[in-house]
Amino acid sequence: MSKQILQSFPAETPVQPSVRLRKFSRRFGTTNVLDGLDLDIAPGEFVALLGRSGSGKTTLLRTLAGLDAIAEQDVRVPAKRAVVFQDARLLPWKKVWRNVALGLPGNARDAKAKAQAALSEVGLAHRLEAWPLTLSGGESQRTALARALVREPELLLLDEPFASLDALTRIKMHGLVLDLWRAHRPSVLLVTHDVDEAIALADRILVLDKGRIAAEERVALPRQRDAEGRSHGLRRRLLAHLGVETPATAHGDAALLSFPTGEVVS
Amino acid sequence: MALAETITGADRAPALRFPRATWPTLGRWVSPLVLLLLWELGVRSGLIPPRVLAAPSDVLATMWAMTISGELPSNVAVSLGRAAAGLAIGLTFGVILGLTAGLTKTGEAAIDPLMQIKRTIPSLALAPLFIVWFGIGETPKIVLIAIATVFPVYLNTFAGVRGVDKRLVEAARSLGLKGPSLIFHVILPGALPSFFVGLRYAIGISILVLVVAEQINAQAGIGQLINAARDFMRTDIIVVCLIVYALLGLAGDAFVRALERRALAWRPSFVEG
Numbered sequence: 001m002s003k004q005i006l007q008s009f010p011a012e013t014p015v016q017p018s019v020r021l022r023k024f025s026r027r028f029g030t031t032n033v034l035d036g037l038d039l040d041i042a043p044g045e046f047v048a049l050l051g052r053s054g055s056g057k058t059t060l061l062r063t064l065a066g067l068d069a070i071a072e073q074d075v076r077v078p079a080k081r082a083v084v085f086q087d088a089r090l091l092p093w094k095k096v097w098r099n100v101a102l103g104l105p106g107n108a109r110d111a112k113a114k115a116q117a118a119l120s121e122v123g124l125a126h127r128l129e130a131w132p133l134t135l136s137g138g139e140s141q142r143t144a145l146a147r148a149l150v151r152e153p154e155l156l157l158l159d160e161p162f163a164s165l166d167a168l169t170r171i172k173m174h175g176l177v178l179d180l181w182r183a184h185r186p187s188v189l190l191v192t193h194d195v196d197e198a199i200a201l202a203d204r205i206l207v208l209d210k211g212r213i214a215a216e217e218r219v220a221l222p223r224q225r226d227a228e229g230r231s232h233g234l235r236r237r238l239l240a241h242l243g244v245e246t247p248a249t250a251h252g253d254a255a256l257l258s259f260p261t262g263e264v265v266s
Numbered sequence: 267m268a269l270a271e272t273i274t275g276a277d278r279a280p281a282l283r284f285p286r287a288t289w290p291t292l293g294r295w296v297s298p299l300v301l302l303l304l305w306e307l308g309v310r311s312g313l314i315p316p317r318v319l320a321a322p323s324d325v326l327a328t329m330w331a332m333t334i335s336g337e338l339p340s341n342v343a344v345s346l347g348r349a350a351a352g353l354a355i356g357l358t359f360g361v362i363l364g365l366t367a368g369l370t371k372t373g374e375a376a377i378d379p380l381m382q383i384k385r386t387i388p389s390l391a392l393a394p395l396f397i398v399w400f401g402i403g404e405t406p407k408i409v410l411i412a413i414a415t416v417f418p419v420y421l422n423t424f425a426g427v428r429g430v431d432k433r434l435v436e437a438a439r440s441l442g443l444k445g446p447s448l449i450f451h452v453i454l455p456g457a458l459p460s461f462f463v464g465l466r467y468a469i470g471i472s473i474l475v476l477v478v479a480e481q482i483n484a485q486a487g488i489g490q491l492i493n494a495a496r497d498f499m500r501t502d503i504i505v506v507c508l509i510v511y512a513l514l515g516l517a518g519d520a521f522v523r524a525l526e527r528r529a530l531a532w533r534p535s536f537v538e539g
Binding site for chain 1: 433434436437438439440441442443447451452455456458530531532533534
């Protein structure tokens, strides 16, 4: 099922995919981290990439970010892309707005105005002149989001950006990311190992295992999906792909649970 | 409740708490003051002859007289000029070599072995060679200071460049920075704290080497003052010069601290303060 979706995906969408990988492989020493991987992301699509540690998800993200050499393989990514890392990676010697404005083309005044607008959008207008080391974890990640958005990326890469935040901050950040995504409509690839996060945010969820896409789920539920356990079957299946078995009776949606792997939830 | 009572009990005896809190700080002044007092008494009582060691009070009086006459300031200026010139040269070369070795593999391969070889030779041991080469004027003194200060600056700049957080470099690259802009915005600021460590060492070393270099037939400077004072057994002047050397060291440290406070304002220790 998942294979069929992958093959038919470009045909279903007449628009050029924003990201296109064909038979992409990457090896470190003798291990194939990524092994003949195909991937398409449509413009404006929100894709979550789930995988256990060592499944190659970070390698894939680095490839799309252009941080690793691709050695003449079939990779197509938009020129305008931005990454938000798990650790915010702000330059501690530059004030918040300068971090956001870093590397922006044009004159300094325009860059500052853009940085200011982006920081207002993530709710940090009052922290423009702060030193990064004085920010909280949530504020740092919001700055990192502003720094990515100010570049108006066609592809936004999120590398477990909320993993080190506390649960309440994470929920707020999910809302913020969705708002920003709706406002700017970049393609998003969210790398995470949090199944609930993937379900809450993504249009489509890919499960990466041993360097290949082991499963694919399209999430057609309206957002605010965690309510009333409607996504429970999906959650259970995704967890199973990740090698975590969960009891099937908890939420009483046995009908959903009986669907075979790869079935589309709607 | 018991805790509250204990706190109240302590509050009732503030006189007892005050000395206990300040004693360690004040206590540190006691032994140096006692030593000064013993020294003064020793000289006054005739136990220590003035040609062995002048009394602290005489040293202060001499220092004051030398300052008024302009003898001390003019010689300090000469010494300071030597240290500054040598340090400036050492700093320039240290930074250039450290950046070259830090930023490029070729640079490291070419420069680092030479610097490590240089490190094994104590700089002061080069003094005779420099006298042969440069005579006994100002040149060998300045070259000696420059040679001695190159290494700490080189080493710490090199280590600073190499120690820049790879994740920050990667993040900057993902924002499209490369080449000169990556060096300017990420690598140099990242190497700065380490560079300052090197600068602090270099300033200390410049004064240490100054002391030795100035003994090479100097016509002016603190070293010349000491040499002249030695010939006339004027221990008071010698001690004045020692105090000046110590003050130069302290001033150098304060200078670096002030620079750091400006340049590294982003560090948490300064941010919170």
